[in-house]
Amino acid sequence: MIYVDADACPVKSEAERVATRHKLMLYIVSNGGLRPSQNPFVETVIVPDGPDIADMWIADRAGRGDVVITGDIPLAAKCIAAGARVVRHNGEIFTPSNIGQQLATRDLMTDLRAADPFRQGGGKAFSKADRSRFLDALEREVQGAKRDIA
Incomplete structure (x- = not known):
């Protein structure tokens, strides 16, 4: 299965194409505002409003043999x-060997933003290259997830 943390996810349609090609269920999880897909491999899951409710829904279900698409580092x-x-949406892979550093960097950036409320900037724009990297990475991870349960 593939789970998408769908709030502000720019690659939902790409994930749907990959899921359909592999005949995998795709769960698009958000707290609303998304148009449901007619694709039989896609289930739109609407969770109640609240902090991290969609994340908890995904975390409670995802396991070995699954792929999760998210930019949320704690999830x-x-x-x-x-x-x-x-x-991640840009094709970056979170792994057991890099997630600790990712969490530490996230915490550091949170502290820096809190210390300087006038700090400008943010993430860079999502590009065609990011979309392409995401598709390549998702394909590799789906293949790996299939091997994980074989």
Whole structure:
């Protein structure tokens, strides 16, 4: 199965194409505002409003043989701990060997933003190259997830 942390996810349609090609269920999880897909391999899951409710829904279900698509580092850490493979929207792979550093960097950046509320900047724009990297990474991780349970 593939789980998508869908709030602000720019690659939902790409994930749907990969899931359909592999005949895998795709769960698009959000707290609303998404148009449901007519694809029989896609289930849109609407969770109640609240902090991290969609993340908890995914973390409670993802495990070995699954792929999770998220940019949320704490969710990625939980899913990795459960044995799932995790891909960021730009194609970066979260792994057991890099998730600790990712969490530490996230915490450092949170502290820096709190110390300077006028700090400008943010993430870079999502590009065609990011989309291409994501598709390549998702394909590799789906293949790896299939091997994990074979």
